[in-house]
Amino acid sequence: MTALNRVPSLMARAGTASALTLAAVGGSIVVPGVASEAAAATTASKALQIAASKKGSPYQWGATGPRRFDCSGLTLYSFKRVGKKLPRTAAEQYNKSRHINASSRRAGDLVFFHSGSYVYHVGIYAGGGRIWHAPKTGDVVKLQKIWTRSVWYGRIS
Numbered sequence: 001m002t003a004l005n006r007v008p009s010l011m012a013r014a015g016t017a018s019a020l021t022l023a024a025v026g027g028s029i030v031v032p033g034v035a036s037e038a039a040a041a042t043t044a045s046k047a048l049q050i051a052a053s054k055k056g057s058p059y060q061w062g063a064t065g066p067r068r069f070d071c072s073g074l075t076l077y078s079f080k081r082v083g084k085k086l087p088r089t090a091a092e093q094y095n096k097s098r099h100i101n102a103s104s105r106r107a108g109d110l111v112f113f114h115s116g117s118y119v120y121h122v123g124i125y126a127g128g129g130r131i132w133h134a135p136k137t138g139d140v141v142k143l144q145k146i147w148t149r150s151v152w153y154g155r156i157s
Contacts, residue, residue: 044108
C-alpha cells in the first residue's frame, strides 16, 4: 500500500467531521512517509522542468551545462539545481538511484537505457512514455518517445 493510499483509511479513522473541519480551515493531514514522498515528487518535477527549459541546447560529450550537455550532464545539472547531487555518468547515476518498476515510474524519474548490464544513456521521464534527454553529437536536448524496452527506471530521493 502506498502512502497516498493510506490517507483515506486514516481519514476514516479520524472521522468525517474531523476531515471536513480540516478541509474547511485549510489544514493538512500529516501521514508518515507521505511528506518525504511528496518532497521527492516535487524535487523530481522541478528537475524535470529544468531539463525541459534546456530544450534546444546542443549536445556536447562531457558537458554538464548550463548551455551544452551530454545525457548524464543534463540529469546531473537538472537535479543539482534542485539540491540533489548525482554522480557524473549514466551508470553511476543508475547505481545511486532507487530502482523502481516501470509500473511505478512517474514524471521526474530517471530512465536508464541499457544493453545487458551496461547502462549507456539516461534521460528524465516526462510521462506518456517520453523523456527529456541530450541524445548524441549533432543533436540537441529534446523531448522524445522512449524507443526501446531495454530501459530501467530510477528515483532520486
